[in-house]
Amino acid sequence: MYELGVVYRNITRTEAATADALARFGSATVHEAMGRVGLLQPRLRPIYAGAQVSGTAVTVLLHPGDNWMMHVVAEQIRPGDIVVAAITAECSDGYFGDLLATSFQARGARALVIDAGVRDVKTLTEMGFPVWSKCISAKGTIKATLGSVNIPVVCAGQLVTPGDVIVADDYGVVCVPRALAARTLEAAAAREANEGDKRARLASGVLGLDMYKMREPLAQAGLRYID
Amino acid sequence: MYELGVVYRNITRTEAATADALARFGSATVHEAMGRVGLLQPRLRPIYAGAQVSGTAVTVLLHPGDNWMMHVVAEQIRPGDIVVAAITAECSDGYFGDLLATSFQARGARALVIDAGVRDVKTLTEMGFPVWSKCISAKGTIKATLGSVNIPVVCAGQLVTPGDVIVADDYGVVCVPRALAARTLEAAAAREANEGDKRARLASGVLGLDMYKMREPLAQAGLRYID
Amino acid sequence: MYELGVVYRNITRTEAATADALARFGSATVHEAMGRVGLLQPRLRPIYAGAQVSGTAVTVLLHPGDNWMMHVVAEQIRPGDIVVAAITAECSDGYFGDLLATSFQARGARALVIDAGVRDVKTLTEMGFPVWSKCISAKGTIKATLGSVNIPVVCAGQLVTPGDVIVADDYGVVCVPRALAARTLEAAAAREANEGDKRARLASGVLGLDMYKMREPLAQAGLRYID
């Protein structure tokens, strides 16, 4: 249930050093580091391949077919933020194009995550402003109804509270709650530390069955080999 | 982002008189009374027509294909509760059947709202235990992974906090936050007060155009009549 | 492409005798009689089983989440009409409930066909006012944007011109263009004439293979029987 018609100007953002450092681990490692939770639904896809970002969430709640609040949220952006846009009902309209992106980028936003459609993808790609969206659509919107800015929102099935960290890349978008960000950063770093070694062993032909010592638990679970 | 492996035993439920009184207004009126927010996505449908209930939410978070926590949440049910079950990823399995319903009903639960599948619909209907679910499926589940009980969950796109009021009928499921329940009850009652009069006037042939004084704003918006 | 903000008051309706007579053949026979065209997409389903109607189309074009024009179309209804409502983009909101149905019924409408959601299904069923819709939803709508009334619309993938005949039953909704209505009525009657005889023969054990003389064309197409 959402509070409508309000803009929270003061939100507590995750410390920048932590929010920034999470980018390099990517969505998959971060989501594993939190215990396999926090991912937005995979219908959100990047408009171009290769972008990998993290930042602090400012949120906006919009109505179907109405992007009025996009202009309101623009003013609340600070450098290092990622805008997370939720809609009160399913909608595939194109809420965001090159003009808004110019404004967001001028304010220091790193990306937009939106559970709806986006326009002007070619220009956004040239600008290097990444967007994760449900679809691409030229369908325009009106400016008639109030939503809210910086309230907790549900975006693509995930609760996002203003100030949380958003990590997004080619594989998805994950939300790290502010209170867990430092701990998640540590866990992600630990997870990644021995990946290179694992890959080298697997590349040399060692089987995961042996490297992860799975043969015994598989046998205990009843796995039978038939020749 | 969810906290996994925890059961909150003490939750603050909305006052029973308020929670109970909301049932008779139904999901549409309650959702309008809150400002057209709070509805779970319409993919949740009742397993039989005609049930109309309200109650206080106890929540459970489940993993795909795993209904272990259903047994854990059963113990936390008090008379007047409605169980709200969310899944950490999309799943259409049948998490709930007549045995669990017998147990839920014995504990005093009024209904189940689940963003997944349900089994044994014929028996549930005979028992008079209503369920709002995404689908009906005979597919069984395992009992292997911990979720949580009585944490805030996102169910069918809506945040549900334990102790909130759930109102459900043939048209949908709405969540009323505890803090707004009393005010929403008043607003719903006010909304309904003059419905009978309106219906009588419309039945007599009066047009909504005149009853709601829409002709002038329509003309101002530019509506043209062509003969 | 739609003309917005207009209401055509004078439309040429299919002759009532023809429009009325098509109901008893049902959507399947009528659609076959036209050469297997004219059906709206099967996502449109009746809100209750057993209704079988025909009537002349009055059309309304609505915007997502906005049912303002429903009140405008009400005034254009004449006895024997069926309202056909199209939306300019996908939407599952509940555009229509018992108050509007009371008004439509008072004006003589026989049904509503809408490519969106509907509310108050229990009351509509008690009133005997059938609706074919994409879904059932308690989600309310606003009254803010102009659409049009009695322009040709695309509803559930089918072009419907005001004055065409709509035939709807448990199996679907079909649109018969005004110019083809009389011819379609004849063809439907001819189609149905020998159905009773066919059913009796099939019930007695005669195979369709023989009754329809399919064995030779099947053999010519290369069908092989293997014992």
Add this chain to the structure above:
Amino acid sequence: MYELGVVYRNITRTEAATADALARFGSATVHEAMGRVGLLQPRLRPIYAGAQVSGTAVTVLLHPGDNWMMHVVAEQIRPGDIVVAAITAECSDGYFGDLLATSFQARGARALVIDAGVRDVKTLTEMGFPVWSKCISAKGTIKATLGSVNIPVVCAGQLVTPGDVIVADDYGVVCVPRALAARTLEAAAAREANEGDKRARLASGVLGLDMYKMREPLAQAGLRYID
């Protein structure tokens, strides 16, 4: 990969006593008795509530929009059979109506399972001929292209070999391979034997947590209770 244009006349059906006896356990119990496999996808729904059948599968492979082979399979039906119809690509057309149902019923078929649409649901309900289908559609089909009869088919994601047992009820459709039918019947009976006792205990307020001795494994998995 399918063999096209062939009709296998001699198939080995599961023994009738076994095939018939599985009906009373229903799809959920039978699927559990096989180790939680064998269910067709839950998009297949019964056209009316309450039917619960089992029988031996005769299969038919059809092309999109073409029901010619339905007449060919009719001749291969023996009393106690259930026709399983697969389509070579996604299709929602209405392949089956009251005339074909009359013919199928005259040949002794107990039901149709089809991964496409069906017509004439009202008449089929009156006839007591149950169908599990993907949708209901008045859209007709042509008779132009050869498929096959009694080859193994994939229907709603499940492999069905002619002669297997099909069990269908309000909760789904399950396929029991012929070689496993007797063993599955025993397992289903064993599963059901103590259900009545369990239900009585749960109704008396005993918790599943205690009845199934789940408290220890939950604690070992790390479940924490917070007051």
Add this chain to the structure above:
Amino acid sequence: MYELGVVYRNITRTEAATADALARFGSATVHEAMGRVGLLQPRLRPIYAGAQVSGTAVTVLLHPGDNWMMHVVAEQIRPGDIVVAAITAECSDGYFGDLLATSFQARGARALVIDAGVRDVKTLTEMGFPVWSKCISAKGTIKATLGSVNIPVVCAGQLVTPGDVIVADDYGVVCVPRALAARTLEAAAAREANEGDKRARLASGVLGLDMYKMREPLAQAGLRYID
């Protein structure tokens, strides 16, 4: 409702200068210039990025799984045309590949818009022949049933009349009716005239809130800022 089995050879195309000039504005600007209508549903996506075309529509109506009429429409193509293909029911088959594209291109077609699947995307990209389609599929089609050429069709939810202008780019496909083409061209040009200036101001940090003078209407609508 469609007329089947006909080919209209003489259609009135939008004047070439107008049809050609619309390309550079793109689908989003053109659709806004028409009052936010005319877009085909966003499920139609380009097979490669960067194509931006306009042209006059020649239409073809096809049956599911049957591309016979594609060869018939080829003969009706004139330089500057875009073929718009509609299907009488949902289908994801691959109707169009490199051979047909060679033929279409030889006749002067600029693009294909089809509410179904397409094959040979790699070759089409090398040829520089853009296609907007619902999906990519290797599934072949037969040549057995008559559709029509150059009748009005509903493609992806939009009515397209032969001779209308089609504008397509990375963001979607829009249909401009012939009677509105000149006026739409003017409106699009006017819309675009001050885009550069707007972008510069937004890039300099001016907010849309101020540039569009939104602060007052937002306040009047009740927007509250909370510190």
Add this chain to the structure above:
Amino acid sequence: MYELGVVYRNITRTEAATADALARFGSATVHEAMGRVGLLQPRLRPIYAGAQVSGTAVTVLLHPGDNWMMHVVAEQIRPGDIVVAAITAECSDGYFGDLLATSFQARGARALVIDAGVRDVKTLTEMGFPVWSKCISAKGTIKATLGSVNIPVVCAGQLVTPGDVIVADDYGVVCVPRALAARTLEAAAAREANEGDKRARLASGVLGLDMYKMREPLAQAGLRYID
């Protein structure tokens, strides 16, 4: 119906020369050469454009959200194999990433075909290890439940038996049963032989109507030209 908990170590693979030679014809030609059957559903898409492979199928059956058996199947891979992964119910989780790909590639696998999600697409693209999947998702999986290796599976609607040939490219994935592989190779080669000539004629402006001699059958089917 699947046999669970087994690994078949000895499977009969299609002869390597045949399996390898099918790659160059691509999925569309191969599927046509088999009589337009054998394609997996088009929801399976390549993670990068341009890969075109064939190889012998080794199969793995997985449970939703559980990739344990991926490590078991790795050991059964031989050079020239393509892994085909089916899930027992719908799931969009990311079952496969760069570590498993390193292991698969070290064993000689040419590709993965999976009816679920995949992670680490950027690294897989750099490695040149193609995957055809239903979606891309960072969602991780657990290792808890036994599936099977090298049993016949249904993947994206198609039965795949271990040792069959898989052909995959930008347009789809096709399964060629071992018994038909040699014959299909011949048919595909024959099909392709005269494509170059056809393309040259079409490029010169010859119409398919004439080249394929369609004018007479179209006229016989009743096609009318209207000037």
